[in-house]
Amino acid sequence: MKKLLFFIPLIAFIALGVVFYQQLGKDTEYMPSALVGQPMPEFKLVDMASDSVVSNEAMPDEPYLLNFWATWCPSCSAEHAYLGELAEQGVNIVGIDYKDETPAAKQWLVERGNPYSLVLLDEMGKFGVDMGITGAPETFVVSATGKILYRHQGVVNEEVWQTLKEYM
Amino acid sequence: MIGRCLASLLVVLATWSSTSIANDVLAFDAPEQQQRYRILIEELRCPKCQNQNLEDSNAGIAIDLRNQVYKMINDGQSNEQIIDYMVARYGEFVLYRPVHNASTALLWYGPFALVVIGTLIFVLVIVRNKRHQSKKDSES
Numbered sequence: 001m002k003k004l005l006f007f008i009p010l011i012a013f014i015a016l017g018v019v020f021y022q023q024l025g026k027d028t029e030y031m032p033s034a035l036v037g038q039p040m041p042e043f044k045l046v047d048m049a050s051d052s053v054v055s056n057e058a059m060p061d062e063p064y065l066l067n068f069w070a071t072w073c074p075s076c077s078a079e080h081a082y083l084g085e086l087a088e089q090g091v092n093i094v095g096i097d098y099k100d101e102t103p104a105a106k107q108w109l110v111e112r113g114n115p116y117s118l119v120l121l122d123e124m125g126k127f128g129v130d131m132g133i134t135g136a137p138e139t140f141v142v143s144a145t146g147k148i149l150y151r152h153q154g155v156v157n158e159e160v161w162q163t164l165k166e167y168m
Numbered sequence: 169m170i171g172r173c174l175a176s177l178l179v180v181l182a183t184w185s186s187t188s189i190a191n192d193v194l195a196f197d198a199p200e201q202q203q204r205y206r207i208l209i210e211e212l213r214c215p216k217c218q219n220q221n222l223e224d225s226n227a228g229i230a231i232d233l234r235n236q237v238y239k240m241i242n243d244g245q246s247n248e249q250i251i252d253y254m255v256a257r258y259g260e261f262v263l264y265r266p267v268h269n270a271s272t273a274l275l276w277y278g279p280f281a282l283v284v285i286g287t288l289i290f291v292l293v294i295v296r297n298k299r300h301q302s303k304k305d306s307e308s
Binding site for chain 2: 133134
C-alpha cells in the first residue's frame with residue numbers, strides 16, 4: 001500500500017499526458033458558434049439588387065448557405081470561384097456584403113460572377129455582430145425554417161463543403 | 169537653423185500625437201459610466217485574437233464590440249445586459265471571468281480543494297513524523 005503512494009506522481013503525469021495528447025493537432029482558432037441550433041436573429045438589411053430594405057421573410061425557403069464576404073478580404077477572393085461552382089450545382093447561397101463599399105462590391109460581382117441568390121448589405125457590421133462572426137469569410141448553413149445549423153470560419157473549399165453538405 | 173528645424177518638428181509631432189489621442193476619447197455622461205466601460209472592455213475577450221481582451225485588440229471586430237459596449241452603456245443598459253448580449257452572440261468564450269456553474273466548478277473551486285487536500289497531507293505527515301520521533305526518543 002505504501003509503495004503505491006510512490007506511483008502517484010507517475011499516475012498524475014500519465015493522466016496529464018493523455019489530456020494534453022488529445023488536444024494535440026486541434027485547431028486552436030476553432031470556436032463553436034453560440035448561434036448553432038438557434039433561429040436566425042431578426043434583421044433589416046438593404047438588398048443590393050433592389051436597393052430596398054428586406055427582413056427575415058426574404059430568405060430562401062429551402063436550406064441555404066449564408067456567406068459573409070467583402071471586397072477587402074483576401075480569403076473571400078480565394079473562395080469566390082468555388083462558391084460559383086456550388087451555385088452552379090444548385091446550392092442556394094445568400095451573400096452578406098460585410099462592412100464593405102457597395103460600388104466596389106457591385107463591380108466585384110460583375111467582374112467575377114455572382115454566386116448569390118440574394119446579396120444583403122451589412123455596411124456597419126451590425127448583422128455580423130448579431131450572427132457572432134469574427135471576420136470574413138464566414139459561412140453558415142441555415143435550414144428552410146431559418147434555423148442556424150452550422151458555422152464555418154474561413155475559406156469554403158471542396159473539403160469544407162463535404163462537411164457543410166451534411167447539414168444541408 | 170538646425171535647432172529651429174528640430175523645434176518645429178517637435179511642435180508638429182506634439183500636436184499630431186495629441187490629435188490622434190483625442191480621436192480615442194469617448195464622451196460619457198458620468199465618470200461612473202467610463203469606469204464601467206473600462207472594466208467591461210477589460211473583462212470581455214476578443215473573439216478574433218483569442219488571447220487579447222477588447223481593450224487591447226485592434227481587430228475590426230474588437231473595435232465594433234467596443235463601440236457596441238460604449239453605445240449600450242450610454243443607452244443606460246446594465247453590465248448584466250451587456251454581458252448577456254455578448255454571450256448570446258459569442259458564447260461564454262468571451263468572458264475572461266467565467267460564470268459559476270457545474271461545468272466551471274472545477275475551475276473555480278478546484279484550487280481551493282487542492283489547497284485543502286495539500287494541507288491535510290502536510291499536517292498528516294508532520295503528525296506522523298512527530299509520533300515517530302517521540303517513539304524513538306522514548307526507546308532510546
